[in-house]
Amino acid sequence: MKTHIFGHSTTEHLTEHFTLGEMLHSQVAIDCHTLNPVDDPSVIDALALLCQQVLEPLRMAVCHPIVLRCAYCSAFVSWVITRREQSQYHRGEAADIGCPYGKEEARFYYDFIRLHLPFDRLHLCHLRKTDEWYVHVSYSSVHAQRREAGEKELEQ
Numbered sequence: 001m002k003t004h005i006f007g008h009s010t011t012e013h014l015t016e017h018f019t020l021g022e023m024l025h026s027q028v029a030i031d032c033h034t035l036n037p038v039d040d041p042s043v044i045d046a047l048a049l050l051c052q053q054v055l056e057p058l059r060m061a062v063c064h065p066i067v068l069r070c071a072y073c074s075a076f077v078s079w080v081i082t083r084r085e086q087s088q089y090h091r092g093e094a095a096d097i098g099c100p101y102g103k104e105e106a107r108f109y110y111d112f113i114r115l116h117l118p119f120d121r122l123h124l125c126h127l128r129k130t131d132e133w134y135v136h137v138s139y140s141s142v143h144a145q146r147r148e149a150g151e152k153e154l155e156q
Contacts, residue, residue, distance in 0.1 A: 023047045031079045034076060034077065035074070039074070046092035053117065057117055072090075072093040074092055094121070094138035097135040098132075107124065110149075119147060120139055122138040122149040125154055126151075
């Protein structure tokens with residue numbers, strides 16, 4: 001991974017507990033043997049807002065590290081995930097929070113965000129095939145938060 005992006009170091013903290021590098025890490029890109037390049041400097045500001053408004057307050061509430069499955073995705077990686085090149089992932093507005101302890105952890109994160117934090121979209125997601133749970137959350141940097149929330153059963 002590049003160490004500097006639009007003049008920002010990947011070790012730069014966007015908040016106390018989240019670095020730019022962590023927000024740019026993509027397991028999907030690694031699995032696809034591709035890069036995850038940032039093509040717009042506004043992505044960094046959007047990622048910082050997501051961290052400040054949602055991820056850091058959640059991290060402070062749970063008092064332990066939060067595992068991110070992914071946050072920023074390049075146009076190609078975004079297409080692999082959503083079948084669209086332009087998505088909230090590509091704009092730096094979305095993250096998937098991993099829940100290695102299962103459904104109860106995912107439900108806690110989902111309920112805490114829904115009840116206490118601003119968000120645009122929030123989904124409690126279950127991958128049936130692997131029985132993995134995660135929480136998808138987004139925070140829009142361009143429009144009022146819609147506060148769309150729901151649960152999704154996914155085959156992937």
